[in-house]
Amino acid sequence: MKPAIWKPEALGQVPLGSTGIRPGEAGWESYRGDVVMEGHPDLVLRPKEAKQVEEILVYAAAHKIPVTMAGGQSSLTGSSVAESGILLATEGMQNVYDIGKDPASGETWATVDPGIFLGDFQRAMEQEGWMYPPDPTSRNEARLGATIATNATGEDTLYYGPTRKWVRELEVITGTGERRVFSRNGASLPAEEKATAGYYHWGDPIDLFIGSEGTLGAITKVRVCLTPKPASVFAGMAFFPTLELAMKFVVEARQNADLDPRALEIMDRGALDLVGKNPEGIQWPEAAAAAIYFKQDAVDAASAGNFMEAWYAQAESVLATSEQSELLDALFVVEDKPGLDRLRSFRHRVPATLHEVVRGYREHGGGKIGTDWWVPYTQIGEVLTHWCEVIQSQNLQYVIFGHVGNGHPHVNFLARTGEEKEKAGKIVKAMCAEAVKRGGGVAGEHGLGKLKRDLLEIQFPQGLETMREIKNTWDPHWILGRGNLLATPTD
Numbered sequence: 369m370k371p372a373i374w375k376p377e378a379l380g381q382v383p384l385g386s387t388g389i390r391p392g393e394a395g396w397e398s399y400r401g402d403v404v405m406e407g408h409p410d411l412v413l414r415p416k417e418a419k420q421v422e423e424i425l426v427y428a429a430a431h432k433i434p435v436t437m438a439g440g441q442s443s444l445t446g447s448s449v450a451e452s453g454i455l456l457a458t459e460g461m462q463n464v465y466d467i468g469k470d471p472a473s474g475e476t477w478a479t480v481d482p483g484i485f486l487g488d489f490q491r492a493m494e495q496e497g498w499m500y501p502p503d504p505t506s507r508n509e510a511r512l513g514a515t516i517a518t519n520a521t522g523e524d525t526l527y528y529g530p531t532r533k534w535v536r537e538l539e540v541i542t543g544t545g546e547r548r549v550f551s552r553n554g555a556s557l558p559a560e561e562k563a564t565a566g567y568y569h570w571g572d573p574i575d576l577f578i579g580s581e582g583t584l585g586a587i588t589k590v591r592v593c594l595t596p597k598p599a600s601v602f603a604g605m606a607f608f609p610t611l612e613l614a615m616k617f618v619v620e621a622r623q624n625a626d627l628d629p630r631a632l633e634i635m636d637r638g639a640l641d642l643v644g645k646n647p648e649g650i651q652w653p654e655a656a657a658a659a660i661y662f663k664q665d666a667v668d669a670a671s672a673g674n675f676m677e678a679w680y681a682q683a684e685s686v687l688a689t690s691e692q693s694e695l696l697d698a699l700f701v702v703e704d705k706p707g708l709d710r711l712r713s714f715r716h717r718v719p720a721t722l723h724e725v726v727r728g729y730r731e732h733g734g735g736k737i738g739t740d741w742w743v744p745y746t747q748i749g750e751v752l753t754h755w756c757e758v759i760q761s762q763n764l765q766y767v768i769f770g771h772v773g774n775g776h777p778h779v780n781f782l783a784r785t786g787e788e789k790e791k792a793g794k795i796v797k798a799m800c801a802e803a804v805k806r807g808g809g810v811a812g813e814h815g816l817g818k819l820k821r822d823l824l825e826i827q828f829p830q831g832l833e834t835m836r837e838i839k840n841t842w843d844p845h846w847i848l849g850r851g852n853l854l855a856t857p858t859d
Contacts, residue, residue, distance in 0.1 A: 371432065371846040371856060374453065378431040379411050382454065383423040388413045399438065399455050403723065404736070405446035405819060409436070409455035416460040418539060418547070418588035425586060426545030428454060434850040437582035439514025440485065442506035444738065445817025447581045447852045448514065456586065458483035458513055464492060467594070470536075473553050476594045477536055482513025482587045498594040501528035504813065505716050513587040519563045519579035521813040523715065526773040527630040527665070530813070532568070532578045533557055534593045540577055540585030543843025548585070550574035554593065562742045562774055564809035565816050565827050566853060567838045576838060581815045583849035584842040598665040600672045601630070603711050604701035606683040607656035609692040611636060611756065611768075614658035615749030617686045618772050621662070622745060626678035631663035632773025639718045639767040642725070648714040655692045660772075661715050676701055718769045719780075726782055733786025737793055740820075741800045742776035743808035751806070752777060755799055762791050776812045800826050818851040 379385060389396045389412040399412045415421045428435045434453030441448045461483035469476050476498060480489060487508035490500050503522035504510060510520065516538070521530045537551040550573050558571045567584075568575040577584055608614040618632050637657045643650075652659060662679060666672035680699065687693045702711055726736040743751050752768070759766050759779075770778035779799070781792035800810040800823050810816075810823040825832055832854075839846065839854060850856055 371850070374432040374434065376410060378433060379454070382411060382413070382427055382433070384413050384415060384420060385411065399441070399457060400449070402441045402443040402446060402448050404444055405449045407436075407446075407449035407451045407455075409450035410453055412455045412457060414457045414460045418461075418541070421456065421586050421588050422541050422545060422547055424454070424456060425541045425543070428847055429543060429545045429845060432845050432847060434847050435586070436849055437514075437517065437586050439483070439511030439517075440506070440509040442509040443514070443518070443817060444814045446819045447518070447815055447817030447849065449818065451818075451851060453847075453850070458511055461588070464489065467493075467496060467498070470553065473555070475536070475554055477591050478594055479537075479589065479591045480512060482516070482590055483511050486510050486512050486515050493594055494597060497597060499597045500534065500592060500594055502531045502534060505719055512590060512592075516578055516587060516590060517580060517582050518813070518815040519568075521562070521771065521774075521776075523631040523633050523661075523712075523771060524663070525562075525771060525813075526632055527628070528595075530560060530563060532560055532563075532575065535574065535578055535590070536593050537589075537591035538574055538577055538587055539589035540587050542585045543845060543848045547588075550577065551591075562776055562809060562812040563815075565811035566824050566831070566835055569834065569838060576842070579815065581817060581849055581852045583839060583852050583854070585848065599668055600666040600703075601663065601708065602666070602672055602676065602701055602703045603631075603661065603663040603708055604676075604679060604699060605650070605711065606660050606662070606679075606699045607653055607695045608658050608660070608687070609655055609690050609695060611658050612749060612753055613686055613690055614660055615752060615772070617660055617683060619746055619749065620686065621679075621682055622773060624678065624682055627675065627682065628664065629662055629773060630665050631661065632771075633661040633715055634768060634770060634772040634777055635659045635661065635715070635718060636768040638765075639769045642721050642767055643714070643717050646714060646717060648710045648717070650711070650714045653695055653698045655695060656698070661711065672703070715769075718767070719778075722767065722780055722782070729782070729784050732784065734783040734789050737781040737783055737789060737796060739777075739779040739796055739799055740811045740814045741803035741808060742771075742774060742812040743803050743806045745773060745775035747806055748772060748775040748777070751802065752779075755779065755795070759795060762795070764788055764792060764795075771812070774812070775808065797823070797826070816853055821851070821853055821855065824853060
């Protein structure tokens with residue numbers, strides 16, 4: 369279906385329009401873009417309740433006005449950027465309604481508005497003795513509804529799974545302005561370790577909206593499952609002289625019956641050098657080509673002690689095969705909250721610093737090109753080694769960090785010019801094609817948005833028509849998230 373042409377003058381009667389922000393008005397600039405892209409919303413609206421969202425979308429559907437949903441606009445794909453029409457920001461919807469228990473399953477859940485910051489929600493639950501595990505890097509900037517719309521993951525996904533696993537109910541307003549509620553219990557959860565992008569149409573109806581990037585409906589209320597906080601948790605960092613040995617450590621750690629890792633994250637030498645001297649005071653040996661950041665839950669102090677011994681033994685076993693076995697002395701572990709926060713902050717300093725570095729390249733046509741592909745974890749060593757050789761042969765700068773325990777590292781190109789950016793883009797597409805061929809995916813957590821939607825055809829070469837049919841069903845005028853996931857039809 370070809371979307372109807374909308375008339376800008378129709379914006380004059382939009383519900384809440386009198387309190388909206390228009391181009392040139394105070395505050396408008398702050399809603400223009402995300403981390404990597406800028407747009408031009410004709411009107412920014414900030415509803416405070418589901419009824420207002422419903423009224424807006426009923427009007428938008430009647431007048432065929434494009435509507436782009438926005439949380440904290442921390443997206444890396446342009447998905448929260450409105451190129452025209454209405455930008456609907458959820459920041460005014462931040463209520464935590466209740467914490468309850470499902471009498472049938474015994475699961476504990478919380479009912480929440482979509483506009484609360486994920487980090488704020490998690491801290492509120494922790495004060496009640498509960499944990500909501502999904503933890504993307506941007507958890508303090510991303511809003512809960514947006515993390516559901518992208519099926520966000522994070523460092524703890526290795527043990528706790530992606531966002532989809534924790535969602536039990538969604539209230540949404542579809543592209544026709546219809547309010548719908550979709551529910552499920554924990555017994556019908558899909559077996560998903562990493563996302564694959566596009567519409568998840570082989571699960572329950574609720575799964576269509578999780579990861580749909582705001583293209584099928586606006587999320588207006590959420591019920592998510594909670595889990596008790598672990599009695600004990602520790603984290604550590606081990607250093608390796610080669611990337612290959614770091615990958616060997618990861619694979620063997622996942623297969624080690626004495627370990628049950630909560631997280632396994634890589635930082636290559638480029639990432640370590642990028643942060644340099646850091647406020648966290650983390651230092652690394654000169655001989656280290658890569659570091660693995662690991663986390664482990666435990667039921668008590670005795671169990672934690674046993675796990676620590678097992679982690680040390682695992683690193684010792686791998687390093688014994690190298691000529692730099694003394695790197696074992698650099699392995700360290702932290703157990704207290706300040707130490708855990710310090711190590712986490714160091715890990716997440718890498719992407720933040722990266723964005724600062726590449727900002728200066730944009731005037732020359734360059735910038736950051738990052739990957740989000742993943743492969744089965746047992747294949748990650750072979751895949752990553754091969755592509756590092758390819759990248760180096762093209763004389764491109766890059767750093768690697770991310771969720772290698774899931775076979776999901778982020779390879780980030782620091783393209784200094786337009787020519788380098790073009791080279792990097794071609795390599796990313798080739799990487800994605802290999803990832804799919806190996807049984808993986810093109811987008812493990814960031815989604816595709818507007819900037820990476822061409823990768824959907826690599827993931828589902830025979831499935832694009834099915835995706836379009838799903839879009840037509842829930843948003844027949846293609847007003848929601850226009851340009852995200854799928855190109856807008858032109859004929």
